[in-house]
Amino acid sequence: MLFKYAIATLVAIVSFVAGVPVEKRHKLNETVTYLGSQSRILSGGAAAKGLVYTAGTVPNATVIGQGIANETRSVIGRLAVILEEAGTSWDYVLKTTVYLANMSDYSAMNEVYAELLPNPKPARTAVEVGKLPGNFSIEIEAIAAIPWY
Numbered sequence: 001m002l003f004k005y006a007i008a009t010l011v012a013i014v015s016f017v018a019g020v021p022v023e024k025r026h027k028l029n030e031t032v033t034y035l036g037s038q039s040r041i042l043s044g045g046a047a048a049k050g051l052v053y054t055a056g057t058v059p060n061a062t063v064i065g066q067g068i069a070n071e072t073r074s075v076i077g078r079l080a081v082i083l084e085e086a087g088t089s090w091d092y093v094l095k096t097t098v099y100l101a102n103m104s105d106y107s108a109m110n111e112v113y114a115e116l117l118p119n120p121k122p123a124r125t126a127v128e129v130g131k132l133p134g135n136f137s138i139e140i141e142a143i144a145a146i147p148w149y
């Protein structure tokens with residue numbers, strides 16, 4: 001018990017020194033389904049055992065019809081918000097799965113993905129799917145480590 005408090009105190013001190021507000025962190029068993037001011041329905045994730053599994057995340061409806069590059073940028077940005085809410089970031093993503101409505105979009109998607117994601121890139125699976133919900137061209141899900149776990 002004493003050990004537990006010692007660890008908690010140490011974590012709090014390290015967080016304070018690192019400038020990370022402790023109260024912003026999620027409890028490890030907390031389900032993350034609310035994207036700050038954004039929609040509850042569109043995206044979410046669950047944190048457990050030091051890992052975050054996000055839901056498949058689609059672009060903001062405002063970019064639909066603006067091309068795969070804009071849709072990809074939107075998805076990566078929204079995932080960044082989810083990951084941050086879960087206490088992690090793109091820096092700690094281990095694996096992504098990219099679902100494309102049309103595999104012809106692969107290289108245009110890859111260009112934006114390569115530009116926006118930090119190196120080393122997570123392992124990735126990219127597949128073409130028959131249909132995505134809405135009229136989206138892309139959906140991405142991510143599995144990330146929680147660095148402070």
Ligand SMILES: *[C@@H]1O[C@H](CO)[C@@H](O)[C@H](O)[C@H]1NC(C)=O
Pocket residue numbers: 027029030031
């Ligand atoms: C998280 O764990 C605490 C303590 O074990 C428990 O009281 C709480 O209900 C759990 N919350 C969820 C969302 O599982």
Ligand SMILES: *[C@@H]1O[C@H](CO)[C@@H](O)[C@H](O)[C@H]1NC(C)=O
Pocket residue numbers: 038039042060061062
């Ligand atoms: C979609 O994008 C618009 C314009 O950038 C923004 O105002 C809006 O909050 C976004 N909506 C969601 C659900 O992300």
Ligand SMILES: *[C@@H]1O[C@H](CO)[C@@H](O)[C@H](O)[C@H]1NC(C)=O
Pocket residue numbers: 066067069070
């Ligand atoms: C979409 O993305 C391209 C660059 O990838 C940009 O030039 C363009 O302005 C964006 N918006 C629309 C509406 O196409």
Ligand SMILES: *[C@@H]1O[C@H](CO)[C@@H](O)[C@H](O)[C@H]1NC(C)=O
Pocket residue numbers: 102103104105
């Ligand atoms: C996929 O994209 C290519 C190139 O833009 C296009 O020629 C083809 O018709 C598309 N396929 C479908 C099923 O929309």
Ligand SMILES: *[C@@H]1O[C@H](CO)[C@@H](O)[C@H](O)[C@H]1NC(C)=O
Pocket residue numbers: 065135
């Ligand atoms: C879906 O997107 C395709 C290609 O951008 C467009 O031709 C079609 O009209 C759209 N369908 C709906 C229901 O918005």
